[in-house]
Amino acid sequence: MKTIHIEKQNSSIFVGESYLNIKNYLPEKKCFLICDENIYRHYSEFINQFDYIVMGCGEGNKNWQTAEKIIDQLLERGADRNSFLLGMGGGLVSDVTGFVASIFMRGLEFGFISTSLLSQVDASVGGKNGINFGKLKNMIGIFNPPKFVICDPVLLKTLPKREVRSGFGEVIKHAFIKDEDLYNFLNDNCEALLNLDPNLMENLVYRAVSIKTEVVEGDPFEKGERKKLNFGHTIGHAIENNSDLTHGEAVSVGMNLACQLSQELCELSDIDAKRANDLLRKFELPLDHDVSADMINQYLIKDKKKNRSAIDFILLKKIGEATIVTLPIEELKTKVIALCANPN
Numbered sequence: 001m002k003t004i005h006i007e008k009q010n011s012s013i014f015v016g017e018s019y020l021n022i023k024n025y026l027p028e029k030k031c032f033l034i035c036d037e038n039i040y041r042h043y044s045e046f047i048n049q050f051d052y053i054v055m056g057c058g059e060g061n062k063n064w065q066t067a068e069k070i071i072d073q074l075l076e077r078g079a080d081r082n083s084f085l086l087g088m089g090g091g092l093v094s095d096v097t098g099f100v101a102s103i104f105m106r107g108l109e110f111g112f113i114s115t116s117l118l119s120q121v122d123a124s125v126g127g128k129n130g131i132n133f134g135k136l137k138n139m140i141g142i143f144n145p146p147k148f149v150i151c152d153p154v155l156l157k158t159l160p161k162r163e164v165r166s167g168f169g170e171v172i173k174h175a176f177i178k179d180e181d182l183y184n185f186l187n188d189n190c191e192a193l194l195n196l197d198p199n200l201m202e203n204l205v206y207r208a209v210s211i212k213t214e215v216v217e218g219d220p221f222e223k224g225e226r227k228k229l230n231f232g233h234t235i236g237h238a239i240e241n242n243s244d245l246t247h248g249e250a251v252s253v254g255m256n257l258a259c260q261l262s263q264e265l266c267e268l269s270d271i272d273a274k275r276a277n278d279l280l281r282k283f284e285l286p287l288d289h290d291v292s293a294d295m296i297n298q299y300l301i302k303d304k305k306k307n308r309s310a311i312d313f314i315l316l317k318k319i320g321e322a323t324i325v326t327l328p329i330e331e332l333k334t335k336v337i338a339l340c341a342n343p344n
Helices: 019-024 037-047 065-077 093-107 117-123 153-158 161-178 180-188 190-194 198-218 225-230 232-239 245-263 270-281 293-300 329-341
Strands: 004-005 009-014 029-035 052-055 083-091 109-114 128-133 136-143 150-151 310-318 323-326
Touching: 009 198, 009 310, 019 232, 029 037, 029 093, 037 083, 037 293, 065 128, 065 190, 065 270, 083 093, 093 109, 093 117, 093 136, 093 180, 109 117, 109 232, 117 161, 117 198, 117 293, 150 270, 153 198, 161 180, 161 190, 161 198, 161 225, 161 245, 161 270, 161 323, 180 198, 198 270, 225 323, 232 245, 232 293, 245 270, 245 310, 245 329, 270 310, 270 329, 293 310, 293 329, 310 329, 323 329
Parallel strands: 009 150, 029 052, 029 083, 083 109, 109 150
Antiparallel strands: 004 009, 128 136, 310 323
């Protein structure tokens, strides 16, 4: 097991720890476990030892209605300010659990058992919690870190192959923006990683989480450097919300489009742009989409990263080095039209 501690957030991530050891990390408080229907189906014997609440699966359940139902059940079961919420699931469960914990009775402590690759390397780490507002992702939320995150590679074995690939979209993003050595590790070990080799996966999750925690430690509220973690997400979220692509798949498409803009605006070399696309293809992630430029642009003008008439867009200088470029919204919309008209 490897431990990463985010000092400024007083939050710890335990990579390689067994979820069966969870009671070693729970405080002496009444604990309520929150999971979704899929997780309960796979791990009911473990979950039944807790007072648990089951929510629906899928992005359509990341909303006020789900939060209200959970709060109703917490009240019915006698939860109070000294209670503790434990989210067991992927990014959806961690986002909702952290959000409910942050607003219920003005705040409860909470922690996560992350069961998906995407949540282990990204969604459950760093203190972002939130729900969607209509089709707008994470529009309502708060920065509030969990006390701990358990990242057990064993839990990844129940994931559908598509969800595994989706998680690698976020891992690859970390390599693109911050760590060329991680790029090389992914490129050299693709087949074994897709087959979830346990030793390689523990190493991978640790490296990815280390990158994110380093960024979060220096910029916990996303005022500067942390914005680079949004590489591929600005357009990716628009595509995700208007297609059947998973989050990681949509981010993959978003990264491809961002690489094309990086060639135009940041002199990203043709060689590095090709290396980026080759790695995405190697992990069986998509590069293309069928969402219209108009639909993408309608989403962009409501993006939460917008600042008045401009948006901070993340581009690459080279593999392993990202930069923040402030683009006027109208200019970005024009570039989106050109990208959609001439797909690469």
